[in-house]
Amino acid sequence: MTLAMPKPDAEAMARLPDLLTRLKGVLPADNVIVDPRGLKPYECDALTAYRQPPLAVFLPETVAQVAAILTACDALGIKVVPRGGGTSLSGGSFPLADGVLLAMGKFNRVLEVDIENRCARVQPGVTNLAISKAVEHLGFYYAPDPSSQIACSIGGNVAENSGGVHCLKYGLTTNNLLGLEVVLIDGSVIRLGGKHLDAAGYDLMGVLTGSEGLLGVVTEVTVRILPKPSTARALLIGFPSVESAGDAVAKTIAAGIIPAGMEMMDRPAIHAAEAFCNAGYPLDVEALSIVELDGPPAEVDDLMQRVSEIARDCGAVSIRASNSEDERLAFWAGRKAAFPAVGRLSPDYLCMDGTIPRHRLAEVLTGITRLSGKHGLRVANVFHAGDGNLHPLILYDANLPGELDRAEAFGADILRLCVEVGGVLTGEHGVGIEKRDLMGTMFDEIDLAHQERLKCAFDPNHRLNPGKVFPVLHRCAELGRMHVHRGQLPFPDLPRF
């Protein structure tokens, strides 16, 4: 374990009985877990390399209970870690020894489906997939589809600004939200947006989305739902090199085509997926891409043709088009199972998540191969190629001393490479604890201070999810200080009128 968390505050931990007393009468005993056996299932999220039982788990059912918990924790100086489905890959809901875990799973109702206004109002514990299920019979769906969509909650999607394979065309969580209800650490409840668009005032909904549980606790979400496209078909295209595959991606987009999804896998990922679920993937290619096109049948047929031509021009060696829904799903089966498939190759794996400019793809892949040699660990690559989002899967064995450290060092090198070529540390998994200490490769002290001051505007005492996202916890008073030099005009040659 190489990532250090802030030292637990023993005094705060000793105040747990006070906290429980305060909440008596507000939160039923059944909604509180304090015994070690009960805490055990909550000791990690999907970043399973790190485990820590929380001080206590609270399972509120009403907004008033959330507000009471936050107010009491703020007053007693006890930290709070919000948790949805617990599927964060970056440790976003990793518990703190001296903090309570606010598990939002009981907020699990779809409150309203409003077809006229094409939206749904749901509680944050509803899973991503359950939203689509709730509107499916009406011919609608919720577009963002992270691969954990069976288990991840919409509240967690808001916290992480989750993406998925279809965000190339339909946007991320942030582009599909209409409204939020949020409880702040002082217990106040604010409503942002609604069923209307572009609320006046600062876009606090926008900045809360992707804030990783550091700014407030979401208690209600209004999402946009979309009519299901009349047709969706996919192409499965094999390439003799990752360069040619990357080239085809760039040329497709340059031709003005924005597919619903455009995925790519490298040789190790193709072989792992094929061995796992017999998707019918070609095994004699270096890169495989899946391009999905949706819309009216005439458009889809036309674009399938155009994309195939571009692929052929780029040197594609095999092209298959899905001719039935079953076939389309079979094309996706391997890609969707890529993580567990790679998991079979190795006892453990780390899933990375950088984004790069599309045209640097081949170069970055070459770099990853080089780093694989340097660190002596295997890697398989799957990407959302359409938007340059890479998911290198680093294979390691946690039982071998030092391997986790090496895997993490390898991962950090990959992310540094992403930033070097003009990309970013994380495309959709979040910073959490996993990439926290790398923030300095993308942002300087001043950049980070501007972000941290926003945190201070919401949560001045760092009660909500501290130790995540920011490598150093600065006190808000220190961040707010301004050093000014009065009386001098430091720009004598600036044009004035």
Added chain:
Amino acid sequence: MASTLKPRDTRDVAEAVAWAAAEGQPLEVLGHGSKRGLGRPVQAEHTLDLSALSGILSYEPAELFMTARPGTPRAEIEAALAARGQMLPFEPIDLAPLYGAGGGSIGGIFAANLAGPRRFKAGAARDHLLGFKAVSGRGESFKSGGTVVKNVTGYDLSKLACGSFGTLACFTEITFKVLPAAEKTRTLLLFGLDEPAAIAAMARAGGAPHEVSGLAHLPAAAAALSQVGYVRDAGKPVTAMRLEGTAISVAARLEALRGMFPGIAQEELHGMNSGRLWTEIRDVAALLDAPLVWRLSVPPSEGAATVARMRSTGAPVTGWLYDQAGGQIWLGLDGSDAAADKLRRELPRGDGHATLIRAPDALRAAAAVFQPEPPALVALTRRVKGAFDPKAILNPGRMWAGI
């Protein structure tokens, strides 16, 4: 003594703001000043004119982004995109006809979070700002975001910067997402629907899988002011539904869309007339003679009822039109009373807001231009403002009195 500071680069901006912060001198931050009519008039001795920070810095059509300095004219950005068959997908309203002060800068478009008829499908400016560099009210230059669409590294300050009207920071460089322009555009016109029926028709069209990219309704009086013959000469209310995409796709979808509305008089606009009509709708051409113009944002299904309630207040409503399936309503008023409280009382309860888009300075100084917020939100807004601009020197009062 009043002065205008015209920085040439980021360092100049930082120095100017640092000076203003040290001296406690408020600044009116401007790009081209074309949107001074939007928001409350800023009371500041000094003006920070960012128009010299101009020019496109990077444009990679295949990467779908552009980086530009904030003072770059809108026209220059649009010409560069058009030359490569691309566009600003959010179709920002051009306020030049309403304010008569030019087409403005790209920085202003993002600072005001503008959007147009494609909003409900493609998003607003806020959905397209990928990253930026700016100088905060502390006089410090900072950056946020990047050049890629998928990015969750740190807080999404791009969202916060959009629509903050220069009250948090001054852009010095912005990177935004662009998209290919559609090959073909067609517009289906439906004639003679009353307002509730038009709202229902637009909801049906929007709920069908035909990817409409514009849904607007012009009452007869607004339709009569159009430059497009089919619309102007209809003598009836006109409901417009736009389809964009490849030629094959648009033809197929148009046929399907027509089939949804049997028994209703229909017409179809091709490329040029479509372009003209949607520009008129985007830029509120039908209300250019109204001295006072409000923009309402409501749940689309509430559009017609909201207008009916507002008209029944006795406020001198002279004209109106519905965009974005009825979710965005433009309302023109006569006279010299903005009727802010009277109109806002008629918004759907807890779900809608009203912005005073056009009014004389004195009225915009006195009335709440933007929807007043509840106390907990006001308190949070003040803290956010303080986090970026602790001395309150950037565009003070532009959005709300005292903030």
